[in-house]
Amino acid sequence: MAKVLMKGNEAIGAAAIKAECRYYFGYPITPSSELPEYLSRELPKVDGVFLQAESETAAINMLYGAAGAGARAMTGSSSPGISLKQEGISYIAGAELPCVIVNIVRGGPGLGSIQPSQADYFQATKGGGHGDYRMVVLAPDSIQETVDLVIEGFDIADQYRNPVMILGDGVIGQMMEPVEFKDPPKRDLPPKDWATTGTKDSNGRKRVINSLYIEAEACEQMNLKLQAKYREIQKNEIKFETFGTEGAEIILSAYGITSRVTKNAIKILEKEGIKAGMVRPITLWPFPYKEFEKAAEIDSVKAFLSIEMSMGQMVEDVRLGVNGKKPVYFYGRAGGVVPEPLEIVEEVKKILGGVK
Amino acid sequence: MAKVLMKGNEAIGAAAIKAECRYYFGYPITPSSELPEYLSRELPKVDGVFLQAESETAAINMLYGAAGAGARAMTGSSSPGISLKQEGISYIAGAELPCVIVNIVRGGPGLGSIQPSQADYFQATKGGGHGDYRMVVLAPDSIQETVDLVIEGFDIADQYRNPVMILGDGVIGQMMEPVEFKDPPKRDLPPKDWATTGTKDSNGRKRVINSLYIEAEACEQMNLKLQAKYREIQKNEIKFETFGTEGAEIILSAYGITSRVTKNAIKILEKEGIKAGMVRPITLWPFPYKEFEKAAEIDSVKAFLSIEMSMGQMVEDVRLGVNGKKPVYFYGRAGGVVPEPLEIVEEVKKILGGVK
Amino acid sequence: MAKVKGRVTFNEERCKGCELCTTVCPVDIVLMDTKRINSKGYHPATVIEMDKCIGCANCAMICPDMVITVEREKI
Amino acid sequence: MAKVKGRVTFNEERCKGCELCTTVCPVDIVLMDTKRINSKGYHPATVIEMDKCIGCANCAMICPDMVITVEREKI
Amino acid sequence: MAIVFERTKGLTPGVMHYCPGCHHGIAHRLVGEVLVELDILDSTIAVAPVGCSVFAYDYFNCDAQEAAHGRAPAVATGIKRVHPDRVVFSYQGDGDLASIGMAEIVHAAARGEKITVIFINNAIYGMTGGQMAPTTLVGQKASTAPYGRDADHCGQPIRMCELLSTLEGATFIERVALFDPANIRKAKKAIKTAFENQINGGGFSLVEVLSTCPTNWGLTPVESMTWLKENMVPYYPLGNFKSPGEVK
Amino acid sequence: MAIVFERTKGLTPGVMHYCPGCHHGIAHRLVGEVLVELDILDSTIAVAPVGCSVFAYDYFNCDAQEAAHGRAPAVATGIKRVHPDRVVFSYQGDGDLASIGMAEIVHAAARGEKITVIFINNAIYGMTGGQMAPTTLVGQKASTAPYGRDADHCGQPIRMCELLSTLEGATFIERVALFDPANIRKAKKAIKTAFENQINGGGFSLVEVLSTCPTNWGLTPVESMTWLKENMVPYYPLGNFKSPGEVK
Amino acid sequence: MAEQQVIIAGFGGQGVMSMGQLLTYAGMLEDKNVSWLPSYGPEMRGGTANCNVIVSDNPVGSPLVTEATTAIVMNLPSLDKFEGRVVEDGILLINSSLIDKKTSRTDIRAYEIPANDIANELGNIRIANMVMLGAYIELTNIVSKESILESLKKVLGPSKEKLIPINEKALERGAQAVRQ
């Protein structure tokens, strides 16, 4: 398939269709609305169903129903809307339903701004809903990667019976870049022999989708099962991009669009004779702690700097990875402001001045 | 006032009334329902208003309205209900409205169990809603401390114009212990000269409660203002209990009811000749990182163990505090199971065997 | 008027002693056996004058716990 | 029938050129000034034959942007 | 002798957890019987609510999903859109459907979602211990209305059938009660029609079942029957509000 | 000459951000005029929605709170319960009130919450770029209904006045439109009554204002007026649905 | 340094919760450290209920009783569930009116008290719990009978003060039953 130029939100929709997702339930919100708009046009053409839900709360519960019925299904929204989905996400995780949830993050808290942000990192990675659960959180930095991760995301969801979140931001949602729709790495996906499709399909054996375990001990068992699965995911699914760490004076970490700004900064630093390496987490959960551990052991590395469009969220995971071996600094912009390369360059110089 | 024997949930209600809270908006849910039940009986007696909201979503937004109108007001729920409040909490934090939110945590994820749990730690402390915001999170370990913290919590909320969460669990909500209703430490509280009460009260100067800043730069300013406030809170409001750290071989950390089980374990360990110290965070945010840093520097201390009724949440903050200086272990039970002292004793022995 | 004869059987272990069935029998033969107690601790419902039963199934119809089976024949 | 005389004033900088006011004037004197453009880039509404105005305020009533002030006197 | 009434195969064999005399049991049975009579047990997917009937997923002898409190209509929508050829129904209490789940039920009805809803109105929150529901009668006591529901403070009870009947998408709406065998038979007929309507491709169907909660009403099961008849029925008139055949 | 019409002091002096010809402007003005005429500007607290009128908190010349999308009735409830002697109103769009905020508006009405609601029904989501609303007419195109609203797929539009009128707590309900001066005058009268009802201690009041969204309808403001009259009014009949005086 | 860790268990309607609360209240009146923790949740509906009570001279650690110094069991399922939780040399009080099984433990002090029968004799089946409580305080002396009655007054309120004598009698009969 040739390259096409697509807006991030639309590319997500197209990737979902390519991944054989046929059901979308969602409620519009800037800066993600082109996703439902695209799918309202395109899903009917492939006999899929686009349904505008009355709210984000309804949408996530429709998704629960559809995923529990065995379908590949998706919802999407932006920050305040994702907050409204938290109960539903916890239910989906508890009932182990595979599905994809898109968050095109905007400035918060509250009504905030509609500009790009990364301030929903904690919510996505640590659990905005109640209870011990995890979503696989994929954070692309280009439209091509967005498309690739959406397509693979559906497979990951099905493989582990787990919700997968695509964590983008206003830039990812709104920008256009050329994309190619490629097949994902082949995975052996288990049959959905747990889906409620009527006992016609299961020789009369009744199937139930549920997360209620009234006895604490049973509920603990469910949790232990989830944790075992999460360890499996941590073992198999960590994705990151690392470069220039050997011989670097400082390691910059950033994800999503911020990592591209950071790359520009690294180029400028290079010209000025400062060698900065980079670790870019692609899966925010499972987080590539080991990669930071490794980088922290490089002698030349004096410090880490986490760059985020937030007031400091991923930096905690960076600290957990670095585990005291090197100082970890933070630079962030908030409320919808995207940092500029020169700001990062300045910050790096300040830090290296300080630790030198 | 003499001691009275009260159930945790009712004591929270009584403490709120003592703190001059006159408005409660909530939706029933086990194991927190005695709180709304109590206040439906008692608030009318002091000319207050108890209103059963149609949902947790409505309740948190009623709370927003009432707090914005200048009242001392409260809501409460348990895990799934708190998930539904996440958008509202983010709005309240963004609009800087003082109020108290009670979470009597139960087993999750999903519908889970109704038994006591601490698996909403991340949600409470890192932000279950969208955007960079923080609640002050108070985690009492007895009914007396619950009452004290609820009463002080309203003052903290008013002092900083910030939501305060009381993070309990099924045990805290359901158990009875003797309590005394004491006046909180005196604070100089700022006048609520921002509350919407009609311009009659403000010489015609219009007041607006809001968290929308359509320009990214303005939204960033709001965030910087919030962050400055959060630093102030971190400076002034950290609460913890530490004991037996000097000369300890291991530091146990636990909060809420788990800390009492842990204290029993420490006694047993003492009898067996193992000296274990303890750091009990009372404010989960702001977290007493320094206290862990200090403990990590004690020579005798070989390891830390975080004990939780979750699959490992606070342990991340413990790690951030210890910052690689000593190994940090985790022991937890999930889904509503409360650990028993002997389990902890065993775990400690295993760890000390391992690190020795 | 063709006469009908009925018979009701109680799966007593299921009975929760709610007494609803005792209020709807047209021939008033369903009552609680206050002498006995099932393993759940309830006095089960029972019928003493079975021959009066017309097999109308009212009792079964109102029973929330599916305790009662009803048989009927024309005689 | 007592005659009334009206006068309308346009705060032109507020006008967004929506033309709603032009559709409701009973004497049909409100129209868009296609020659001029205000600083927002809109052709403002205006009245040419002011003496016909009866001060009915229809134009002001329908204007979403509070551009129009209406005066009236009996004559 | 021929068996004229026996345990329906529409329900699983275990004993249900409901309190003695609770109407949930009767309502379950009626639904189970209808599923068997319409021969749709193996093509039906139930959606259980959060409320006393939370374990309905265990009791109905068909596939089932447990929904979050109030969201059963949304979950049912998700299922039905994926399997339009299957029968999907939700079973919900009055707290679930008329309080927290108000938006979901109204919108499912407005969309004309081709699902069937069994709505158990017992004028109280049963499961959580007798708190006030939107359907609690004025003056009725509840654990969050200890002085009796005060209309001036929190309004009068909501009549869901009347409210939903204003929506074009709702094609079958009926209110029934279970306080005597005659009414139970009517209730079953309504439930059957509600499922038939779905099978025939009709829109949204709902049967409101006035029910007792002896435990939280503080009455015996038999007293509860009388209380329901004397207090609930006058406020919640029984009858059909909408039928598929009706001219709009 | 005497001034017979001038800019109301009920609104702040700035220019509003609405598109040319958008009815939000007219509706704002009517509310502002009523607040002034009833002399309640300094005792009123407005609640702004999320929608094109999100900045209403800036425009109404009184205290105001910005609510989360759909939750204005809950926010208004919180305020009114704290200040029962103040006048509280919410101003909401059709997405805000009839979609995401359905539960909140129904329950505020059911409780007989003593607030006034101005409901702007423009049959579309204006702010976010023309997505389908629950009030979008069948066949009408929207950015999420690119082939026109299909009743079989997502039902027919919701008539909120009719739905809310089934609730006892709703004591004044009227639907008005703004497509000509006569109707604008009627609308103002309805808005005034809705506020008077609150001042007099009546229950919940709501005025639904049929409005245009030229930008997202893809029509000129003048064409929009005609489209509204010819398409919306037949489906959404104008008139009073409930009045305080009425016998229940 | 007395400390009692008590589990009280039985059917929903047998007053096990209030028995525990009275004991806790009495402990508080005697300035001891106390806690009361109920089981809660669906097993309470028609099923069994239990509570944990701690009365101690020291501050109460965990309010959960995992090793009971005493278990008071009012019905068979409770015996089965909780006899194993009693510490060596601990006390097990069995309501023998409803439980015809004996305990399988030999390392504890078990007492069989026909509480329902005694209560019936006294004319009020609902005070079987007080019979058990009387036996319990007789054996442990953790609180006085007077404190229990004082607590009962607080709980019953002035309108029901007339019920005090029969409750007192129940306490005494319970004490008698274990006094040999």
Next chain:
Amino acid sequence: MAEQQVIIAGFGGQGVMSMGQLLTYAGMLEDKNVSWLPSYGPEMRGGTANCNVIVSDNPVGSPLVTEATTAIVMNLPSLDKFEGRVVEDGILLINSSLIDKKTSRTDIRAYEIPANDIANELGNIRIANMVMLGAYIELTNIVSKESILESLKKVLGPSKEKLIPINEKALERGAQAVRQ
């Protein structure tokens, strides 16, 4: 190693977004690395709109253009907002039909193009954007006119292919305007 970082800005209806998209599309057709990023949000309603385009031989770093090699401004507010963003020796294209102000920068190459007037002359005011685009590619040669037209065909679809010639003319007139 050519790289163009372009800001295109103007009123909502002036086609600045599609101008940027055409350029991006053309870059893609020529196998360059490209990105297009719009401003979004409420300022678009009746207000101003702008987009960032990058066309480069290297992989695109950040899609945000903070230092523009070229700015194309279609109205006065855009000139004021963006002239400062142009790098030294960069290009500033000013739609002089609507902007009668000159740039205050002296370190850049500024061109005034009466795009609306030219478009009007060509009989279609809506192609003022193509005039500007013609000028832009003439100056930078970052993509060919043919690629732009090819992109336009894709965007317009077969039904509107008849509009190609007038657009081509607009491109040429724009090129002419800066060709001296």
